[in-house]
Amino acid sequence: MDEGKYIDSEELFRRHAQFVARFLIRMGVRDNDLDDLIQDVFLVAHRNGGYRPGSASPTTYLASIAIRARAAHRRKQKSRTWLESNPNAVGRASGEEQDPLETMVRQVDAACFQEALDTLDGDKRAVFVLVEIEGESCVSVSAGLNIPLNTVYSRLRAARERFCKSARAAVRRTERTNLSRLPEIAL
Amino acid sequence: MTSELKPLIYDKSQPRYLRELMMDARLQEGPRYDIKSGLTKHRALIASGAAAPDWMNQPMKDSFTGGELFTRVVAVAAVPMVITGALWGVWMLSSPPTNAKRAFDPSVNISAQAAPVAVKTVQASPLPADKPKEVVGAAKRPSSEDSVPAQRPVASRKAKRTEAVRASQNQPQSPVAANQTRPASSEPTTNNGATASSVQPAGQGPASVQPVSASAVIQDAPSQATQPAIDSVLQREMALLAQARRFVQSRPSSALALVQGKEPKTGLLNEEWDQVYLLSLVSIGRVEEARQAATRFQRRYPNSAFNERIDKELPPSVQ
Numbered sequence: 001m002d003e004g005k006y007i008d009s010e011e012l013f014r015r016h017a018q019f020v021a022r023f024l025i026r027m028g029v030r031d032n033d034l035d036d037l038i039q040d041v042f043l044v045a046h047r048n049g050g051y052r053p054g055s056a057s058p059t060t061y062l063a064s065i066a067i068r069a070r071a072a073h074r075r076k077q078k079s080r081t082w083l084e085s086n087p088n089a090v091g092r093a094s095g096e097e098q099d100p101l102e103t104m105v106r107q108v109d110a111a112c113f114q115e116a117l118d119t120l121d122g123d124k125r126a127v128f129v130l131v132e133i134e135g136e137s138c139v140s141v142s143a144g145l146n147i148p149l150n151t152v153y154s155r156l157r158a159a160r161e162r163f164c165k166s167a168r169a170a171v172r173r174t175e176r177t178n179l180s181r182l183p184e185i186a187l
Numbered sequence: 188m189t190s191e192l193k194p195l196i197y198d199k200s201q202p203r204y205l206r207e208l209m210m211d212a213r214l215q216e217g218p219r220y221d222i223k224s225g226l227t228k229h230r231a232l233i234a235s236g237a238a239a240p241d242w243m244n245q246p247m248k249d250s251f252t253g254g255e256l257f258t259r260v261v262a263v264a265a266v267p268m269v270i271t272g273a274l275w276g277v278w279m280l281s282s283p284p285t286n287a288k289r290a291f292d293p294s295v296n297i298s299a300q301a302a303p304v305a306v307k308t309v310q311a312s313p314l315p316a317d318k319p320k321e322v323v324g325a326a327k328r329p330s331s332e333d334s335v336p337a338q339r340p341v342a343s344r345k346a347k348r349t350e351a352v353r354a355s356q357n358q359p360q361s362p363v364a365a366n367q368t369r370p371a372s373s374e375p376t377t378n379n380g381a382t383a384s385s386v387q388p389a390g391q392g393p394a395s396v397q398p399v400s401a402s403a404v405i406q407d408a409p410s411q412a413t414q415p416a417i418d419s420v421l422q423r424e425m426a427l428l429a430q431a432r433r434f435v436q437s438r439p440s441s442a443l444a445l446v447q448g449k450e451p452k453t454g455l456l457n458e459e460w461d462q463v464y465l466l467s468l469v470s471i472g473r474v475e476e477a478r479q480a481a482t483r484f485q486r487r488y489p490n491s492a493f494n495e496r497i498d499k500e501l502p503p504s505v506q
Contacts, residue, residue: 013229014226017226018216018220021217021218025218026217034220039225039228042229043229043240044243046233071242108433109207109208110212112208113208132209133213164195164201167205168205171204
């Protein structure tokens with residue numbers, strides 16, 4: 001458990017750079033800009049003196065910095081980059097070889113997932129990603145993002161509702177595309 | 188008092204496909220970030236004393252207070268309204284005199300003038316709604332037509348339309364139509380590239396733009412079994428198979444329909460189709476058929492890794 005110990009930025013980098021990369025990708029940052037933003041995040045963590053034990057976990061602490069990095073990056077680009085996220089970037093999973101069909105199924109699932117995620121705005125998206133995908137607790141997210149616990153709950157609820165609706169539509173659209181040449185199957 | 192929410196993957200009230208999506212998302216490791224080189228770069232940045240980003244001390248701008256949000260909403264809504272109002276005002280002031288403008292002109296007595304004009308419109312023209320437009324159009328025409336009564340423009344336009352219809356019926360068909368009435372040519376496309384109306388064969392994707400007639404494609408199909416054509420069939424088959432796999436638990440009857448469907452199959456994925464067929468039968472509950480299919484599968488593919496799974500998938504036989 002990391003929460004009880006001070007961690008310097010180098011150690012943070014070693015342990016959690018992959019998490020920050022994954023989080024930024026899910027927040028809609030493109031591959032090209034990923035490395036720069038990761039460096040910015042850990043540079044800020046270093047300037048802040050690393051991670052100090054508290055209610056927030058190291059990952060939620062880094063996530064709060066990553067959210068600001070992403071927002072600043074978005075303002076600089078003056079475009080809503082969360083609409084241009086790359087589902088294939090997140091889909092590059094572990095080094096295990098998978099058969100092509102499994103890979104195709106996972107790619108379709110990843111595309112549906114990312115399409116649904118793209119419908120969430122920045123606030124809800126961050127909370128949703130941290131809680132539902134990264135498995136963080138709401139208390140930790142509240143402390144890390146410096147927002148009240150009830151705000152976390154309300155954002156999560158709204159995000160879940162929106163996400164479920166969009167995911168349902170995305171999956172149905174995919175099924176319809178695949179079955180469009182088989183009219184005898186009732187959808 | 189708000190309560191802790193159960194994560195979606197553990198929430199049984201959510202549909203299965205959603206929980207599977209979330210599970211897949213959790214299992215994905217994300218991009219393969221080179222931590223070693225990233226760490227080296229990080230150390231170099233610290234050693235060089237690189238300045239922290241500007242936003243370091245700024246609050247998270249993504250989260251707005253209620254007042255900021257309200258201000259933004261009002262600003263966003265107000266701008267188009269202001270622009271629309273300005274454009275409307277410009278249009279109103281620049282357009283020729285119309286009844287609408289008269290309505291805003293305090294010097295004009297609307298009640299005295301508008302009614303007679305309306306009566307005249309109804310009596311004089313079969314299309315009273317067109318009357319104001321005709322007046323405007325007439326005003327724009329050369330002065331020699333200014334004295335023409337209002338009915339003339341309508342009649343002349345109508346007459347022109349009728350004449351045009353008659354003319355099109357009498358004239359020979361357009362080149363496109365003429366091509367369509369010709370029997371389908373069996374010659375290859377190079378002879379006549381101008382046959383833009385020829386049918387696009389169904390098997391070819393959007394990338395192939397050759398205007399070949401359908402019969403030419405059918406005749407030439409055996410000799411033109413090109414790799415791209417086979418690849419596209421295989422791609423299609425893979426997509427359908429992937430879909431059938433996804434349906435096995437949630438919609439086994441649809442999975443079965445996909446297996447038994449009439450879509451062309453390359454023959455390269457027969458083992459996978461047979462697996463889906465077997466699992467679909469189990470999901471539907473046709474256990475005896477599933478057992479027979481399993482026996483056939485094991486005979487046909489004795490070295491398949493799926494054989495280990497068959498015994499687990501099939502329910503124990505009731506004796």
